[in-house]
Structures are given as C-alpha cells and as structure tokens.
Amino acid sequence: MDEIEVKILEVNRKELENRLISIGAKKISQKEIETLFFDSKDYSFKKANSLVRLRKEKDRSILTFKKLIDNKKAKIAKEYEVTVSDLESTKNILESLGLSMHAKMSKLRTSYVLNDVKFEFDKYLDEYDYIPEFLEIEANSIDTLHKYAKLLGFNVEECKPWSTLDLINYYSKKKIP
Numbered sequence: 001m002d003e004i005e006v007k008i009l010e011v012n013r014k015e016l017e018n019r020l021i022s023i024g025a026k027k028i029s030q031k032e033i034e035t036l037f038f039d040s041k042d043y044s045f046k047k048a049n050s051l052v053r054l055r056k057e058k059d060r061s062i063l064t065f066k067k068l069i070d071n072k073k074a075k076i077a078k079e080y081e082v083t084v085s086d087l088e089s090t091k092n093i094l095e096s097l098g099l100s101m102h103a104k105m106s107k108l109r110t111s112y113v114l115n116d117v118k119f120e121f122d123k124y125l126d127e128y129d130y131i132p133e134f135l136e137i138e139a140n141s142i143d144t145l146h147k148y149a150k151l152l153g154f155n156v157e158e159c160k161p162w163s164t165l166d167l168i169n170y171y172s173k174k175k176i177p
Contacts (some may be wrong), residue, residue, distance in 0.1 A: 003066070003079040005138040006145050006159035007167065007173050009150075011123050013133055016110075019152055020039070025114035032125075034106045036091065038099040046165075052099060054090055061087040071161040074142045116140060117148050131171045 021027075038052040039045045045052055049068035054061065062082045070076040084090045091101070106126050112119040116139070117136040135152075136160075137147045149159050160169070 001078055002069070003077045004074050004140065004142060004145060005136055006074050006149065008135045008137070009152050009160060010132045011135045013110075013135075016119075016121075016152060017110075017134060020057055020112050020114070022116045023114065023151060025112040028111050029098070030108075031058050032106060033109050035104070036101050037103040037105070038094050038135060039102050040099055040110075043098055043140050043169065048137050052094065054084075054087060054094065056087055060086075061090065067071075068163070071163070072143055073161060074159070075144075075161045075163060082149055101164075114125065114148075117144060128168065131167060134167070 016028075032055045036054045038054065051064075051066050053064045053066075055064065060168075062081050063084050064079060064081045066077045066079045068075070068077050095101075105124060105128055107122050107124045107128075110121040118136075118138040120136045121133060122136060122137070124131045135150055137145050139148065146156055146159065149156070160166070
C-alpha cells in the first residue's frame, strides 16, 4: 500500500484539535508507541531509502517494511505491515536474519480521522524529547493532503515531506549551541 504523508512542525495542538473537531474529525486513539528500527550492519536498508521497524502499540505489535518512492511534495512510500503476536519472537527472527536494532524511539500519539484522512499528533519521549510536537497528515493523494493542511491554516511550504530521520537531523542541528 502507498503511504502519502507530510509533517507540520511545532504545532499548537489544542488549537488544531479544536479546529479538527469543528470540521467533523473524530478522535480515534491516544496511545504510547514504542518503535524499534532494524537494519543490516552495513545499513543497506537505510542506503536503499527503506526501513524495517517493529512497533508496540498497547496490546499489539506490528512489523513494517517501507520503501521511499518520492519525497518532493509529500513523503510517498510503499508500506507493508503485518500484525505479529509476539514482539520478542519477531525481534529474534529479525536478528537471526542478520538485522540488528539500530534505534529505539517512544512517542505519544493522538489520532483523528476525517473522510479517510488521518491526523496524528506525535510527541517523542526519552532521548528524542527535544523534538517539539508535530502533526502528521496522511491521505490518499498529495492534493488531499494539501487541501486539509490549508483547511487547518497551513500553506504548502509548511508541509514537510520528511521521514523520522529527517526530523531527528533537523532538530539535532538546532540543539547544538
């Protein structure tokens, strides 16, 4: 499945939640997510603009493979996901295949949906808590993404086609005195 999304940085969550509710969006979840990123020793997935992640959300775990297709106007990736019954066993399988965990991230996510468009507020925790809360919008087309961003008061330039790594790199540079 294609994933089409943008990130809008340093948002006023309360104000945006009120706007989302006023246009008919429904809050669908609020949860803590723990994500483990895997790669080979030579970072072949990263070099190929791909990632393997294992994510724990409440009472379920999800294994995901993503391959970046484009990141000009939005981040567009082929995404394959499967729910797995046992996080530790899945982690062991990945490690047995020669992959190792290269990063671990935790975040709080609050999700809304309107007309098949997802709006997700993410706030990283622990070692990545220096990244300010942001809004991620996911839709089935770039035009739809930009339509809803505009409806929320954002212009196209504020819609970043960034990956998680792009976000980390951007804010890591801002952290340095």
